[in-house]
Amino acid sequence: MAFVVIAFFFGLAGGVIGKIKGSSFFLWFIIAAIPPFIGLIAAVFYRNEYDQPHRRCPTCRKIVPMHDALCTRCGTELEFPPARPPTPVEPAAN
């Protein structure tokens, strides 16, 4: 009986973490509850969906993913982000 209670709380914790990271609460509840510890650790290390770079639409100010070519709200064509990542140091040509 105690195991069921422990599994439930691990499921709850895993589900909440999964939900916070933009995934399914129910999916992570199952993953965390069936094998406690393992599922919870998996949820903690699961790639955070919100870590992806975002930018703001210049027309309607909606936050859109960096890789989107069109704004999903107003349809504005979005240019490639002007802020380019630092160029890698090229070896001297010789």
Ligand SMILES: [Zn+2]
């Ligand atoms: Zn827009």
